[in-house]
Amino acid sequence: MKSYKGYLIDLDGTIYKGKIRIPAAKRFVERLQEKNIPFLFVTNNSTQTPEKVVENLRVNFDIYVETNNIYTTAIATADYIADLDSNKRSVYAIGELGLKQALLDRNFYFEETRPDYVVVGLDYDVTYHKFELATLAIKRGAKFIGTNADTNLPNERGLVPGAGSVIALVECSTQQKATYIGKPEAIIMEKALKRIGLKKDDVVMVGDNYMTDIQAGINFGIDTMLVYTGVSTKEQIQKVNIKPTIELDSLDEWQIEND
Incomplete structure (x- = not known):
C-alpha cells in the first residue's frame, strides 16, 4: 500500500453528505492531523470564503481545520489569473x-x-x-x-x-x-499542488465523484482515491476506461503512513 506525503480532498460527498455527517471522514482528517501530513480540501464551491468553510466544518461536522487547509475554486481562479x-x-x-x-x-x-x-x-x-x-x-x-x-x-x-x-x-x-478552472480541469490541481508544496508523485486526490474529483486527478496525472460515500457507484466505475488508483467503501479502510 502506497503512502502519500499529502492529500487533496473533496468536501461534499467525501467529508460530509449535504448536512449528514460521515464519521469515517472525521476520523480520516484527525489521523492526518495526528501525523502532521499536509492536506487541502479542494472544492468547486466559489461562493464561500475559507473562513466560512472552516466554520461550517467546525459547527456542523465537528471537524477542526485551519483556513490554509481550504482551497476553493475561487482561490484557484485568483491564483491562475495572477500567474498569467x-x-x-x-x-x-x-x-x-x-x-x-x-x-x-x-x-x-x-x-x-x-x-x-x-x-x-x-x-x-x-x-x-x-x-x-x-x-x-x-x-x-x-x-x-x-x-x-x-x-x-x-x-x-x-x-x-x-x-x-x-x-x-x-x-x-x-x-x-x-x-x-475547477474540477475536472487540471488547472485547479496544478494550483493546489503548488499551494501544498509537494510533487505529483507525493499526493493523491480523494473524492466521491468520478466525473469531477477523479477526472481532475486523472487529467493532471496524479493518483486518485474514490470513496463510495457520495455520487459515484461501483456499477458506474465498472464501465469507465480509466479506473481510480484506489477504491474504498469507507475512508476507515485507508491506512495512512504508519497507522
Whole structure:
C-alpha cells in the first residue's frame, strides 16, 4: 500500500453528505492531523470564503481545520489569473463574496468597462445587467474565465442551477468558451499542488465523484482515491476506461503512513 506525503480532498460527498455527517471522514482528517501530513480540501464551491468553510466544518461536522487547509475554486481562479500576467490586475466578476475576496486577496481590483479579465462563478443574485457588463467586456477583449462547469447543485429542494449554468449564458451571449478552472480541469490541481508544496508523485486526490474529483486527478496525472460515500457507484466505475488508483467503501479502510 502506497503512502502519500499529502492529500487533496473533496468536501461534499467525501467529508460530509449535504448536512449528514460521515464519521469515517472525521476520523480520516484527525489521523492526518495526528501525523502532521499536509492536506487541502479542494472544492468547486466559489461562493464561500475559507473562513466560512472552516466554520461550517467546525459547527456542523465537528471537524477542526485551519483556513490554509481550504482551497476553493475561487482561490484557484485568483491564483491562475495572477500567474498569467503580473501587469494585468483589473477584473469584472460575477460571483459571491468567496470569489470577490479571493480576487482582492491577490491584489486585483474591480473594473466594469474595460477589465483585463471577466471571471464568472455562481451568483445567487445575478441580474441581466451583470450579464450585460460581462458580455460587453469580453467583446472588448477581456479574457473570459469560468470558476467551474458544474451545471447543477444539489440542495434540499433538488438540483438547482450551478456555476456552469451562469457561465453558459455568458458563453452564449459572447460566442466564446470560458477557460474553466475547477474540477475536472487540471488547472485547479496544478494550483493546489503548488499551494501544498509537494510533487505529483507525493499526493493523491480523494473524492466521491468520478466525473469531477477523479477526472481532475486523472487529467493532471496524479493518483486518485474514490470513496463510495457520495455520487459515484461501483456499477458506474465498472464501465469507465480509466479506473481510480484506489477504491474504498469507507475512508476507515485507508491506512495512512504508519497507522
